[in-house]
Every structure is written in structure tokens, then in C-alpha cells.
Amino acid sequence: MKTLLGTILLLFISVCMASTESSGPEQEILKIHKGFDEAFVKGDAAYFDRYFAPEYTYSNNFGVLFSRAENLGFLRTFATKPPYKILANTSDNVKVNVNGNAALVTADWTTTALPIDDPIAQPHTDTGRYTAFYEKRDGRWLVVAEHMSEKNHDPKLMEQQVLKAGREYNELIKHLKSGRSYAESERSGDVGALNRVLADEYTCTSYDGEISSKVDNLESYRTNQNKIASAEVLEQQVRIISNYTAIEIEKIRYVGSNAGKAYDITKRVTMTWIWRDFRWQIAADHSSIVK
Numbered sequence: 001m002k003t004l005l006g007t008i009l010l011l012f013i014s015v016c017m018a019s020t021e022s023s024g025p026e027q028e029i030l031k032i033h034k035g036f037d038e039a040f041v042k043g044d045a046a047y048f049d050r051y052f053a054p055e056y057t058y059s060n061n062f063g064v065l066f067s068r069a070e071n072l073g074f075l076r077t078f079a080t081k082p083p084y085k086i087l088a089n090t091s092d093n094v095k096v097n098v099n100g101n102a103a104l105v106t107a108d109w110t111t112t113a114l115p116i117d118d119p120i121a122q123p124h125t126d127t128g129r130y131t132a133f134y135e136k137r138d139g140r141w142l143v144v145a146e147h148m149s150e151k152n153h154d155p156k157l158m159e160q161q162v163l164k165a166g167r168e169y170n171e172l173i174k175h176l177k178s179g180r181s182y183a184e185s186e187r188s189g190d191v192g193a194l195n196r197v198l199a200d201e202y203t204c205t206s207y208d209g210e211i212s213s214k215v216d217n218l219e220s221y222r223t224n225q226n227k228i229a230s231a232e233v234l235e236q237q238v239r240i241i242s243n244y245t246a247i248e249i250e251k252i253r254y255v256g257s258n259a260g261k262a263y264d265i266t267k268r269v270t271m272t273w274i275w276r277d278f279r280w281q282i283a284a285d286h287s288s289i290v291k
Contacts, residue, residue: 026096029103029134029141033094040089043079045072053135053142061128061149083277087123088112091130103134103141109148115279118196119189120168124278127151155240162238162246162273165280169197169271170231170252177228177256182221194218199274199281207267207288228256234266244275251290266290 032051039047049072056068066074094107107130115121128150134141175190185191195218202214212220235251248271255264271285 025098025103025136025141029096029098029105030094032134032141032143033091033096033105033107033132037089037091040075041086043075043082045075045079048072048075051141051143053137053144056143057145059145059147082116084113084115084279086111086113101136103136105132105134106130113278115196115277117192118279121279126153150243153243158240158243158246158275159238162240162248162280163236165197165273166236166238166248166250166271167233169282170233170250172197174228174231176221177224177226179227182224185221191218191221194221196279197282199276199283202282203284205284205286225259226256227258228254230255246273246275246280247271248273 035047036051039045052068052072054068056071058066058071060066089109089111091107091109094105097104108127109130110125110127112123112125114123128148130146130148132146133144135144136142172190172193175188176185176194180188182191198214198217200214202217204212204217206212230253232253233250234253235249237249239247241247250269250271251266252269253264253266257263267287267289269285269287272283273280274283275281
């Protein structure tokens with residue numbers, strides 16, 4: 001009988017201890033952290049609002065500091081007008097260290113996203129490290145500060161991506177200057193594709209020193225008289241500068257006509273590509289004629 005009572009007592013104590021551990025501060029914070037991962041995928045800015053302390057700050061991997069209002073503003077805009085779709089956002093190796101009313105959270109993060117309104121876009125995955133400081137106030141855990149850093153991308157993969165993007169851009173320009181009307185180019189999706197690949201701050205410097213903007217470039221196709229019959233890429237080189245910047249140098253032979261006058265010229269083109277919204281975009285290019 002004593003043995004039976006002792007066993008029951010030990011089981012009761014074990015259950016109580018397990019219950020206490022499962023509802024302890026570490027588990028509370030882990031639940032909040034998991035909620036952040038899920039809320040980002042869903043675009044639920046209200047969830048972040050509930051757990052950000054009044055003096056909350058966020059530091060990104062560029063060393064830029066954002067306030068509570070600034071980060072919530074981004075999250076709300078992202079929820080209503082997302083520049084890309086989050087396919088997955090997860091944390092691994094999450095560690096929570098609690099010391100009284102303070103806690104430190106560290107984790108590995110993985111995010112997979114896909115650009116919106118781009119039929120040829122491919123999913124892209126980023127990984128990095130995450131650190132957050134929590135404080136318990138009035139019985140609630142709140143995030144006081146967060147910091148994220150991103151691991152370097154695979155340079156070989158980036159090089160292949162930019163090489164592919166450069167070839168696709170060359171084909172796009174050839175289609176746009178094939179002699180079709182602007183309306184036909186719009187219906188085919190080529191104008192939309194050009195709008196996507198050119199960054200908002202895009203600047204073009206022509207071989208004769210003329211400078212044009214993205215708006216100028218898009219508008220020029222309405223009255224375009226330059227018809228390209230062929231555009232052969234003779235050389236193509238890419239140099240990766242960082243996770244977000246690459247330089248491409250091409251040598252291209254163009255055969256066609258401009259305002260009825262035939263030409264056969266070879267150009268060297270230098271393009272600056274930037275990685276933004278999970279896709280490569282052209283920030284600037286410059287061309288010169290090879291004599």
C-alpha cells in the first residue's frame with residue numbers, strides 16, 4: 001500500500017513539474033517568437049503591435065536602426081501592398097535565456113519568398129541570425145530590441161542568376177524593338193517585364209553621352225523607330241560585389257535599322273544590377289560602340 005501511494009505521489013509531482021515547465025517563461029517566449037514567424041507570413045501586423053514595447057527598436061543587417069513606429073509602418077504596408085510574397089518563414093536552434101524579468105532570445109532564421117507579378121520569377125531563400133531582448137512588464141513579455149543579420153549568398157549562384165537575367169534582358173529589348181507597336185508590346189507583357197526589371201532609380205547613359213531615366217526609357221518605346229533584327233551576345237562577364245550588387249559587362253552585336261537606315265554595330269554595355277524585393281533589377285547601364 002505504501003509503495004502504491006509513493007508511486008502515485010511521485011507521478012503527481014512529475015506531472016506538476018512538467019506542467020510548470022511547459023507554462024514557464026521560456027515556453028511563453030517561445031510561443032510569442034513562433035507567433036512572429038507565423039504573423040510575418042500572414043501579414044498580421046497587429047500581432048507585432050501587441051508584443052513590441054513602447055521604446056522598441058530594430059537593427060537590420062545594414063546597421064540601420066528603426067523605431068517601433070517605423071517597423072510597424074513597414075509591416076502594415078507589407079500586409080496591404082506586399083512587394084513580394086513570403087512563402088515560408090521559420091526559426092531553428094531557438095534558445096531562450098531568462099534572468100528574472102529579462103530574457104535573451106537567439107535563433108537561426110530562414111525565409112523563402114517569391115516576387116509578385118513576375119511570371120518567370122523563382123523562389124529565393126535567405127538565412128541568417130536573430131537576437132532579441134525581452135522584458136516582462138505587468139505580467140506580459142514584450143520585445144524591447146531586435147537585431148537580424150543575413151548570411152552571404154552563394155556567389156556562384158548569384159553569378160548564374162545575373163548571367164541569366166542579362167540574357168533575358170537582351171531578348172526583351174530585341175522583342176520590344178522588333179517592329180511591333182507599343183500596344184502590341186503591352187499586350188504581350190514585354191512593357192510590364194521592362195518596368196519590372198528596371199529599378200525606379202534606373203539611369204541610362206548612351207554611347208553619345210545622353211542620360212535618360214526609367215520613365216524616359218519606357219516612354220521611348222511609344223515612338224520607337226529602331227528595329228533590331230538580331231542581337232548576338234558575343235561576350236558576357238559578371239562580377240559579384242555583395243549580396244545586393246553585381247556588375248555585368250556584355251559585348252553585343254546588333255543588326256537592324258533606325259528610321260529606315262540599316263546598321264550593323266557592336267556595343268559594349270556595362271550594367272549595375274541590384275538585388276531588391278527578391279529579384280535582380282538594373283539600377284544603371286552605359287553603352288559604347290566598339291569600333
